[in-house]
Amino acid sequence: MLDFDATDDLVHGNQVGRFFHGYYDNYCFLPLYVFCGQQLLVAYLRPSNIDGATHAWAILAMLVKRLRQQWPSVKIIFRGDSGFCRWRMLRWCDRHRVDYLVGVARNKRLQTLAGPLMEQARALFEKQQQALCDAGDESMHARAQPTRVFGDLHYAAGSWDKERRLIPLRRRLAGISQCRFDGPMRPRVARTPPGASRGRTGPPTARNSAPVAAAGC
Secondary structure, three states, X not given: OEEEEEOOEEOOOOOOOOEEEOOOOEEEEOOEEEEEOOEEEEEEOOEOOOOOOOOHHHHHHHHHHHHHHHOOOOOEEEEEOHHHOOHHHXXXXXXXXXXXXXXXXXXXXXXXXXXXXXXXXXXXXXXXXXXHHHOOOOOHHHHOOXXXXXXXXXXXXXXXXXXXXXXXXXXXXXXXXXXXXXXXXXXXXXXXXXOOOOOOOOOOOOOOOOOOOOOOO
């Protein structure tokens, strides 16, 4: 399992590459870290005026190549949050036997597709609350456990090459409804539709790569 994560590294002077980052609300760098379990494999310092997935594809390709030189049959899983959901990188994973588990940012279409899960989570949570109430527990709101409901659907943003399997998670707390989407594992069959352009198949290099924007990610 290769865990990719970008985070902030605050700066306290006028260092080269110092930029203000709106999400972190401060001047910082945006390093990229890659872990395998508790082992740090990559710590890559980057300026913060870039896309969070910049150079992730090139680093993933480098790691996959090196790991398979040592262990040819090793199973590799790429994991990252929605900032790393880039369909060209996922297509590269499909073609190089790399499984993946990445987050997918919410949008109106996904919210609609996951709508039944919201109702299911709400009903289960209310049932739990009612059971506590019937038992005479006045602290039911404090003791009611969060309700989690998982689903299974296929989805493709407008710019994606094909549909991919998503696992929506709906979480219900007292008065709070939360939803997230994960794209688990690569599809076992990955073919380009007849007549479609295959586009670039190799990873960009760290020198000339550019962020790849995908609708819905």
